[in-house]
Amino acid sequence: MPAYDLPPLHLPAQTRRPPDVAVVVRYRKAVTYGMHALLGALEANPPEVAHEVWLGRTAAETAELVRTALDAGATRVLVPWSFYSPDAEAMAAELAEVRAAVDDPRVVHVAGGVHATAEPQQILDAGWDLAAIGEGEATFVSLVAALGxxxxxxxxxxxxxxxxxxxxxxxxxSVRGPLDDTPSFALGLHRFGPIEITRGCIYSCR
Incomplete structure (x- = not known):
């Protein structure tokens, strides 16, 4: 399950058929730790569907990767976003940019993180298809499986x-499993962060 920093020109040789789900991450420095945890969960508990992970470092690159995945024959494309409340407006503008570039019913945009947990209605009103509420590791893996x-x-x-x-x-x-069930990094994808030793706010952002 390779991770691409730039759009691939063709489907990797080791992939014998197009993936059921191409995961095109809107990869931002501000939220890499959270994304690494999600990718680590996907790596540790891979669903039984063919899937690949691609990383888009800008809105334009994310749109290009979505288009590349569809052209390569991906059945569905999942685009996960994560951001804090101060970034919500800017991310909504980026989402609109990506949607304008690639408007296809096979593409599903999901927003997660603290803002999506606190304001799921606002997330949907801003144009995302889904809001992920609470801890996202199990939700993310189950979402990839369901789409596939x-x-x-x-x-x-x-x-x-x-x-x-x-x-x-x-x-x-959302399922809140033991912290030891999934790492906070994706070893196979070479995406590393600090080893988290706490779950976070005990009040669950209330």
Whole structure:
């Protein structure tokens, strides 16, 4: 499961068929630790669907990677975003840029992190397809699996998605597993951060 910093020109030789899910991360320095934890969870508990991880360091590069993944035959493309509240407006503008460049129903944009947890309705209103609420490791792995299998996303705990009336429909509480179940880095992808020794705020951002 290679990670690409730049758009590949073709599907890697070791991949015998296009991936079920291409994960195109909007990779930002401000939130690399959290992204590394998600990628580490995906690496430690890989779902039984063909998937690859690509990293986009700008909105333009992210859009190009999404387009490349679709052209390479990916069945679905998952674009995870993460940001703090002060960055929400700027990230919404980037999301609009990516959507304007690649408007395809096979692409799913999900926002996670503290802002998405606190304001899932705002996330959906700003244009994301999904908001990830709470700890995201298990949610992220389950989301990749559900997309690859074509299963309803309402069965993935820890998400909010738009209901028929536009309000945020929550899919249940995210799974909060033991910290030792997943690393805080993705060894196979060469994405490293500090080894986290605490879970975070005991008040769960209340």
């Amino acid at each position: 299998r074509g299963e309803p996303l309402t069965g993935v705990p820890g998400l909010a998605l738009r209901d028929t009336d536009g309000t945020a429909l929550r899919t249940g509480t």
